[in-house]
Amino acid sequence: MTLALVLRFAGRDWRAGELRLLFAALLLAVGAVSAVSLFVDRLQRALVVESTSFLGADRVIDSSQAIPERFRDLARAEGLRVVDVVSFPSMVFADSNSGRADGRSQLAGVKAVTPGYPLRGVLRVADEPFGASRVTSGMPELGEVWMDSRLFPALGVAVGDQVLVGHARFVVAKVIAGEPDRGGFSEFAPRLLMRAEDVPGTRVIQPASRIEYRLGLAGDDDRLAALKAAIESELAPNYRWRSIRDTGQDIARALERAESFLLLGGLLAVLLAGIAVALGANRYARRHFDHVGVLKTLGATPRDIQWGYTGVLLVIGIAGALIGLLLGALVHWAIIAALGDYLPRSLPWPGPRPLVVGLVTGFICLLAFALPPLLGLRKVSPMRVMRRDLAPSAAPFVTYGFGVVGSLGLLIWYSGDVRLTVAALVGGLVAGGCFAVVALVLLRGGRVVGMQAGSMWRLALAGLQRRHRENVAQIMIFGFAIMLLLIMVLVRTALIDEWRAQIPEGTPNHTLINVAPDEAASVQSMLESNADWAGELTPMTRGRVSAVNDVPAAQWSRRIRSQGVSEGERGPGPRLRSERPVTFLARLPDNNLVVEGEWWTETPEEPAISLTEDYAGHLGLALGDSMAFDIGGLPLVAKVTSLRRIQFESPQPYFYIIFSPGAMAGHPVTYMTSFFLPPEKKPFLNELLSAHPTVTVVEWDAIIAQVRRIVASVTQAVELVLYLVLAAGTLVLIASIQSSRDLRLKEHALLRALGGTRKLISGALVAEFTVLGAFAGVVAAAGAEITVWALNSGIFELPTRLHPWLLAAGPALGVAIVATVGYLGTRKLVFSPPITVLREV
Amino acid sequence: MPTSLLYATGLVKRVSTATGELTILDDVDVAVEQGAQLAVVGESGSGKTTLLGILAGLDLPSAGQVWLDGAEITALDEEQRARVRGRSVGFVFQSFQLIDSLTALENVMLPLELRGDGRARQGAREFLQRVGLAARTTHYPRQLSGGEQQRVAIARAFACAPKVLFADEPTGNLDTRTGARIADLLFNLNSEEATTLVLVTHDAALAARCGATLALEAGRIAGVQR
Numbered sequence A: 001m002t003l004a005l006v007l008r009f010a011g012r013d014w015r016a017g018e019l020r021l022l023f024a025a026l027l028l029a030v031g032a033v034s035a036v037s038l039f040v041d042r043l044q045r046a047l048v049v050e051s052t053s054f055l056g057a058d059r060v061i062d063s064s065q066a067i068p069e070r071f072r073d074l075a076r077a078e079g080l081r082v083v084d085v086v087s088f089p090s091m092v093f094a095d096s097n098s099g100r101a102d103g104r105s106q107l108a109g110v111k112a113v114t115p116g117y118p119l120r121g122v123l124r125v126a127d128e129p130f131g132a133s134r135v136t137s138g139m140p141e142l143g144e145v146w147m148d149s150r151l152f153p154a155l156g157v158a159v160g161d162q163v164l165v166g167h168a169r170f171v172v173a174k175v176i177a178g179e180p181d182r183g184g185f186s187e188f189a190p191r192l193l194m195r196a197e198d199v200p201g202t203r204v205i206q207p208a209s210r211i212e213y214r215l216g217l218a219g220d221d222d223r224l225a226a227l228k229a230a231i232e233s234e235l236a237p238n239y240r241w242r243s244i245r246d247t248g249q250d251i252a253r254a255l256e257r258a259e260s261f262l263l264l265g266g267l268l269a270v271l272l273a274g275i276a277v278a279l280g281a282n283r284y285a286r287r288h289f290d291h292v293g294v295l296k297t298l299g300a301t302p303r304d305i306q307w308g309y310t311g312v313l314l315v316i317g318i319a320g321a322l323i324g325l326l327l328g329a330l331v332h333w334a335i336i337a338a339l340g341d342y343l344p345r346s347l348p349w350p351g352p353r354p355l356v357v358g359l360v361t362g363f364i365c366l367l368a369f370a371l372p373p374l375l376g377l378r379k380v381s382p383m384r385v386m387r388r389d390l391a392p393s394a395a396p397f398v399t400y401g402f403g404v405v406g407s408l409g410l411l412i413w414y415s416g417d418v419r420l421t422v423a424a425l426v427g428g429l430v431a432g433g434c435f436a437v438v439a440l441v442l443l444r445g446g447r448v449v450g451m452q453a454g455s456m457w458r459l460a461l462a463g464l465q466r467r468h469r470e471n472v473a474q475i476m477i478f479g480f481a482i483m484l485l486l487i488m489v490l491v492r493t494a495l496i497d498e499w500r501a502q503i504p505e506g507t508p509n510h511t512l513i514n515v516a517p518d519e520a521a522s523v524q525s526m527l528e529s530n531a532d533w534a535g536e537l538t539p540m541t542r543g544r545v546s547a548v549n550d551v552p553a554a555q556w557s558r559r560i561r562s563q564g565v566s567e568g569e570r571g572p573g574p575r576l577r578s579e580r581p582v583t584f585l586a587r588l589p590d591n592n593l594v595v596e597g598e599w600w601t602e603t604p605e606e607p608a609i610s611l612t613e614d615y616a617g618h619l620g621l622a623l624g625d626s627m628a629f630d631i632g633g634l635p636l637v638a639k640v641t642s643l644r645r646i647q648f649e650s651p652q653p654y655f656y657i658i659f660s661p662g663a664m665a666g667h668p669v670t671y672m673t674s675f676f677l678p679p680e681k682k683p684f685l686n687e688l689l690s691a692h693p694t695v696t697v698v699e700w701d702a703i704i705a706q707v708r709r710i711v712a713s714v715t716q717a718v719e720l721v722l723y724l725v726l727a728a729g730t731l732v733l734i735a736s737i738q739s740s741r742d743l744r745l746k747e748h749a750l751l752r753a754l755g756g757t758r759k760l761i762s763g764a765l766v767a768e769f770t771v772l773g774a775f776a777g778v779v780a781a782a783g784a785e786i787t788v789w790a791l792n793s794g795i796f797e798l799p800t801r802l803h804p805w806l807l808a809a810g811p812a813l814g815v816a817i818v819a820t821v822g823y824l825g826t827r828k829l830v831f832s833p834p835i836t837v838l839r840e841v
Numbered sequence B: 001m002p003t004s005l006l007y008a009t010g011l012v013k014r015v016s017t018a019t020g021e022l023t024i025l026d027d028v029d030v031a032v033e034q035g036a037q038l039a040v041v042g043e044s045g046s047g048k049t050t051l052l053g054i055l056a057g058l059d060l061p062s063a064g065q066v067w068l069d070g071a072e073i074t075a076l077d078e079e080q081r082a083r084v085r086g087r088s089v090g091f092v093f094q095s096f097q098l099i100d101s102l103t104a105l106e107n108v109m110l111p112l113e114l115r116g117d118g119r120a121r122q123g124a125r126e127f128l129q130r131v132g133l134a135a136r137t138t139h140y141p142r143q144l145s146g147g148e149q150q151r152v153a154i155a156r157a158f159a160c161a162p163k164v165l166f167a168d169e170p171t172g173n174l175d176t177r178t179g180a181r182i183a184d185l186l187f188n189l190n191s192e193e194a195t196t197l198v199l200v201t202h203d204a205a206l207a208a209r210c211g212a213t214l215a216l217e218a219g220r221i222a223g224v225q226r
């Protein structure tokens, strides 16, 4: 057979509408998969960019020592972009010479950076303290500093004034409203941003000062990996290589879950589209048995038939794949347009993978699902033209075998995740087997009951029973499709609930510290009338560890450090002897979880301490250790009675060290408290800080907004995938009903010719689809419940629970969908004269 | 090698059914010379269609041999038999067997296209004209009457100039007058094209127009008439 002839045959089949279902299924397979992969690819890139902005770079090397020049050279040689970030606390003085200021001073967290900062994320600035902020691509010039809003009232300066940092004088050029890597949650000091080149002039860096050095790196993943490999041996114990995944933030976990979900959705869309392709191809093949018989009598050889139909399939495949890709691209653009606000401003361009994924999916679908039934056509006997009973023996289950192998390959390749794939496949097979048994039993039972029912139902049930093989297959397909839909809905709901719960509306986004006891009442009343405030003041003070288990702190530190390996793994972290904020609490803070020991239920006799597990782990502390503190010159000894884990679900300040309430007695404290302030009320901070100049405000709102944005875009993506899976599921239903339509209609047309009324026949059709839908729904609800349980506990690590409403919702959904689609798909023919139906099928 | 255009000897066809083995044809010999016409007659169920299928190479006998146009088709595989069919055989069936998604013209073009004939369209048009359907070329089988459909089928059968035409009750689905016209058409084209004809029929008048008649009874030859 020549190509021209194949094309001509394909054209004629297309004209006759024989190829449309197959083509639509293929379009959907390729379209859905490429739209999902395109979108996910771009979203992932965007989310990586967005989340790496928490680091201000793709990777960072952190140290308490200066970063060796060699690291920088190697990084540049790899083609990576680098910036230096040096952070240290320093007093900042208002320059009394400038006339306006009165020589006030304030401790600031100085961050000195080199040009190029930040490598990821953006700097936000404002023209006046607490004013509206905007993104800037610039950075401080030499001799300039940018300062946090709250430094302005504290120092009594305005933009354009001068300040002193150490021995150097700087012009305050801008208000800094946000930087991507605004440091750990324990960093309270207001920010002062300056150029690294200006640091030597300040002469504040002394051998003993507490300085954090960071080298930010940005570039391709493989280049980053190459650099890491090159310097790996030199990193430990002084330098720590970090990526966003190492920061322990929940964002990273949310991202991983979202990726898994999108992947799962994509897989299900592929499977559904594959089933639709298989159904379409089966129908096409069945309708071509006669054609093949005739072609064979006209001299077509089996090879002609084989290559002819493979050719037609290839034509359809190429056209479907290309148009499907186009469709996928359009859909993904439409989604991006529709999601607009939720998405990061500029989505990076996709890599080539989504397109390849789309194309390969299309062709595997064709080869695994569509080719087998068509290849069966070559075996059709030419005697069929004379004896109609000679149906080819191409058993549909052989076809399913190809489909299973095909989908397995597709799934593994697409997901690259064997665990997810095997889970999906085993689940699918087990569910399929159970479905078949259940469907058979249900059909048998249906017959017994049906005998007593009215004639419409009897007709329907008799039909169901007579074609029980086809119907079991159909219940399985319906059930499978509905099950996949239910799974998506359930997992999606669980995921989104979980995410939404992480940062509920009204989460405190500002923290006040340094509230003196005599100011407490006034601050309280200001907060009550201006902010959304829970009304709790937390006492705090600053303390330093002097000894652990009677071993002096310096010695304990050395001992821990000398324990080689573990210290290398630990890297830089909190230091034992640093002075740090501590608090005294009766109640465990909301975002804390006790992982070892027990939280004190009532004020213990002996002073007790609770430590965060990372602090304890890093410094070699364990339950039962006794720690001696120097708090404002007064000693305090307490036993470690619990270890806590901080859940970063809402960015809140937290304490490494919490004392039991009784330990507070006699120690001078200040207070801290958190509250929610909407953006339009931010000027209130000016008022507050002017009235209480010594109070410090920590602003979390920028970080919260960033986390929200990420969660919102991931949520949108998840919903979108759900819709795509819905579309694929619907197509499967349509395909399945289409493929059973001919058989049903022929029967019903005969019945009508024999005197059955339209009402009876269409009633029987609806009854039949209703029964099928209900059975499929039961099967789907059971399957979905089991699978969701497994998925939530195994892969998404979400809380598992039962959904009893499924048992009602599944069948209801099944009946609604199947009866509607089935009725709409067959109605036209029920209402046309029986003769046309008989002629057509 | 036999000299007849179509020659079969010792044909047996057995099928296994649920109730045991069934012999449909038993020791049937057939010889048809170039340009001759053979009518196969017999009661319903006597095995006529089965015999025709085997003679035309659509089916294989359980025993016996068939030579068609110089080739022993019972010794060929399906691939080669299909080529013999394409080259030497035309068919007309009781149930017309037109492809319903193709127009009348496309149905007639089909065998020509399959053998790679570049002039398929002209050839098909010419034959449709000869069967009197020049005006219906773009119509689909569904839009044609039974008689018209059978004429399209006849045009298709003759379009590739077969050496032997096999017809299984070509008038069986038609009323008497239409049937007679179709029969006329068939015999006229047959003599114009000098085709050999093997015809299965219940119609005694039709059988009488053939040079020879072979009567089957329960799968055995009950008589041959020349």
Ligand SMILES: Nc1ncnc2c1ncn2[C@@H]1O[C@H](COP(=O)(O)OP(=O)(O)OP(=O)(O)O)[C@@H](O)[C@H]1O
Pocket: B015, B017, B022, B024, B042, B043, B044, B045, B046, B047, B048, B049, B050, B051
């Ligand atoms: N594959 C088969 N399996 C079982 N029985 C068969 C098969 N093929 C033919 N038969 C039987 O063989 C007998 C002959 O069939 P055939 O179709 O050749 O008869 P026929 O003479 O053409 O009859 P009619 O005039 O009704 O067309 C019939 O009884 C038929 O049922």
Ligand SMILES: [Mg+2]
Pocket: B048, B049, B050
């Ligand atoms: Mg017959």
